[in-house]
Amino acid sequence: MPEVTLGEIADMVRAKNAGPFWITLDVFLDAEHYEAIVHAGTLSAETIGELYNVAPDTVLIFHVPTINAIKISFPRPARQGSLHDHDMHAGQQDLPLAGLVIP
Amino acid sequence: MLGAGFPTATIDRGIELGADAIAVDAGSTDSGPFYLGTGQAKTTTAQVEHDLRVLLLSAVNASIPLLIGSCGTSGTDSGVNWIAGMARRIASEAHLAFTLACIYSEQDADDLVTALNDGLIRPLAPARALSEATLKSCSHIVGLMGHEPISAALRAGADVVLAGRATDTAVIAAVALDHGLPAGPTWHGAKTVECGGMCTTNPTAGGVLLEIDHTGFTVTPLDAGAACTPTSIAAHMLYENANPFELREPPGTLDTTDATYRALDARVVRVEGSVFEPADTYTIKLEGSAPVGYETVTIVGIRNPAVIADIETWTDFLTMLVDDRVSTVLGVARDAYDFDVSRYGYDAVLGPLEPEHTSHEIGILFRVRAGDQATATAIAKVANPMLLHLPLPHAKSMPSFAFPFSPAEIERGAAYEFVLNHTVAPATPTSMFRTEITATSDA
Numbered sequence: 001m002p003e004v005t006l007g008e009i010a011d012m013v014r015a016k017n018a019g020p021f022w023i024t025l026d027v028f029l030d031a032e033h034y035e036a037i038v039h040a041g042t043l044s045a046e047t048i049g050e051l052y053n054v055a056p057d058t059v060l061i062f063h064v065p066t067i068n069a070i071k072i073s074f075p076r077p078a079r080q081g082s083l084h085d086h087d088m089h090a091g092q093q094d095l096p097l098a099g100l101v102i103p
Numbered sequence: 104m105l106g107a108g109f110p111t112a113t114i115d116r117g118i119e120l121g122a123d124a125i126a127v128d129a130g131s132t133d134s135g136p137f138y139l140g141t142g143q144a145k146t147t148t149a150q151v152e153h154d155l156r157v158l159l160l161s162a163v164n165a166s167i168p169l170l171i172g173s174c175g176t177s178g179t180d181s182g183v184n185w186i187a188g189m190a191r192r193i194a195s196e197a198h199l200a201f202t203l204a205c206i207y208s209e210q211d212a213d214d215l216v217t218a219l220n221d222g223l224i225r226p227l228a229p230a231r232a233l234s235e236a237t238l239k240s241c242s243h244i245v246g247l248m249g250h251e252p253i254s255a256a257l258r259a260g261a262d263v264v265l266a267g268r269a270t271d272t273a274v275i276a277a278v279a280l281d282h283g284l285p286a287g288p289t290w291h292g293a294k295t296v297e298c299g300g301m302c303t304t305n306p307t308a309g310g311v312l313l314e315i316d317h318t319g320f321t322v323t324p325l326d327a328g329a330a331c332t333p334t335s336i337a338a339h340m341l342y343e344n345a346n347p348f349e350l351r352e353p354p355g356t357l358d359t360t361d362a363t364y365r366a367l368d369a370r371v372v373r374v375e376g377s378v379f380e381p382a383d384t385y386t387i388k389l390e391g392s393a394p395v396g397y398e399t400v401t402i403v404g405i406r407n408p409a410v411i412a413d414i415e416t417w418t419d420f421l422t423m424l425v426d427d428r429v430s431t432v433l434g435v436a437r438d439a440y441d442f443d444v445s446r447y448g449y450d451a452v453l454g455p456l457e458p459e460h461t462s463h464e465i466g467i468l469f470r471v472r473a474g475d476q477a478t479a480t481a482i483a484k485v486a487n488p489m490l491l492h493l494p495l496p497h498a499k500s501m502p503s504f505a506f507p508f509s510p511a512e513i514e515r516g517a518a519y520e521f522v523l524n525h526t527v528a529p530a531t532p533t534s535m536f537r538t539e540i541t542a543t544s545d546a
Contacts, residue, residue: 016133016342016343017132017133017343018343018344018345019132019343019345019524020132020136020390020521020524021227021229021521021524022229022345024341024343024344024345026338026341026342028334028338051456052456053455053456058229060345060346062346062347062348064337064341064347064348066333066337066362066363066364067333067334067337067338069338069341069347071341071346071347073345073346075228075229079520079521080132080135080136080521081135081136081137081518081519081520081521082520083398083441083442083443083470083472083518084443086445086451086452086454087452088133088134088135089133089134092452092453093453095453095456096453096456096458099458
């Protein structure tokens with residue numbers, strides 16, 4: 001079976017600042033994929049920690065069943081606007097998550 | 104956002120539908136620390152004045168209040184005064200008479216040092232210790248007001264309220280809370296419509312009408328071609344918010360865990376079940392931006408296939424040589440400057456997280472930060488011959504790369520960073536904010 005990524009099965013994966021000190025990622029799915037991914041525990045703090053090179057114990061994960069969405073938030077590794085921050089709005093930080101291969 | 108534009112017809116439609124107020128946000132931290140650091144707005148006078156004219160004419164003619172929050176992008180006093188100047192100019196030109204309230208939210212660092220010493224300032228996650236020096240390093244500090252100073256201005260007779268930094272929801276919630284409507288639906292409704300049409304299926308089509316009552320709220324798009332769906336409405340609670348169920352406001356926390364979202368028709372959504380939990384301590388969130396040095400940048404293009412094939416080695420070689428030359432030629436200590444080499448077309452956006460490296464052209468952004476502008480530029484000039492000619496180690500010939508302009512260096516001026524992520528417990532909800540009320544007239 002060919003590999004499938006989260007970005008391919010999701011209706012939308014988006015990233016944005018949640019204030020100057022946090023990045024937040026939203027994954028919008030259909031009901032079937034939402035249930036499967038939540039049930040399998042695919043998006044764990046450990047997985048996110050590995051994908052984004054952040055400590056798993058700083059990662060917050062929320063399930064929003066009313067709209068089949070999963071929300072992930074963690075402190076920004078580079079503070080917004082600092083010399084080594086390359087994404088002021090954190091608007092392109094969805095790509096690592098969207099590229100996650102779904103087992 | 105004020106200055107981003109909207110179809111004028113959507114304002115007329117909202118008034119036809121019986122709107123009790125027009126509320127709009129004019130700021131955000133999202134575009135970075137420069138705006139709070141300098142007190143300058145991200146938007147131009149032309150953009151903001153265009154939108155303000157439409158809103159003022161509509162609100163004053165309909166005899167409903169106009170409330171604008173976070174004036175001038177960061178909500179500094181200069182941002183409030185900037186928009187107040189436009190409002191007075193429009194009043195004079197269009198012969199409009201109204202009562203104008205300016206609510207200032209800038210904070211004095213010395214007052215906050217006293218609050219810090221009194222144990223009234225608390226860190227927010229991710230927590231960082233706060234020192235007196237950090238507070239005093241800020242060029243501007245603002246407190247995010249709640250609805251109370253805005254409600255007080257309305258009760259004092261204001262028709263138009265220009266608020267400094269406010270929570271995104273406060274200008275929207277003020278009128279409803281003042282009418283005695285319940286906090287749960289009010290704050291949830293305000294959060295939902297904070298970005299206007301963002302909660303619809305057509306985010307560029309203009310604003311929405313928010314109707315709040317004693318059991319919930321209803322959202323109707325003001326453009327006939329836009330629709331709200333239960334998903335578009337519920338999804339907005341996720342937007343730019345770390346927690347999708349909770350939102351902290353000065354007086355407490357909105358909890359939407361048990362909220363229900365129901366389509367009343369193909370375009371209108373009803374929400375019920377939102378709860379607001381009053382906090383033990385009323386808190387005002389602080390934002391502060393501090394100058395952290397000066398920057399000079401250089402851009403150079405690389406098309407050389409051998410260098411591109413080994414760009415990691417080239418970057419390491421460049422970094423080592425720049426540090427060496429700065430030390431030898433300029434004698435600047437390593438902790439007195441820093442620089443960043445971003446490789447656009449290779450990994451500039453995602454850095455070490457970038458999974459793909461298939462470039463045929465790379466744009467190098469060389470960004471130096473130092474204690475003063477002259478030093479930052481001197482370091483960029485020391486790097487210049489390397490950015491022009493640096494070969495790979497052991498290469499037989501010397502390449503020349505592509506500068507897009509001359510001089511190659513661009514001085515960016517002072518750089519700023521957000522240094523506060525804290526709340527303060529004020530004496531009262533209005534005590535940190537100063538309100539000035541004046542009448543404009545067509546005289």
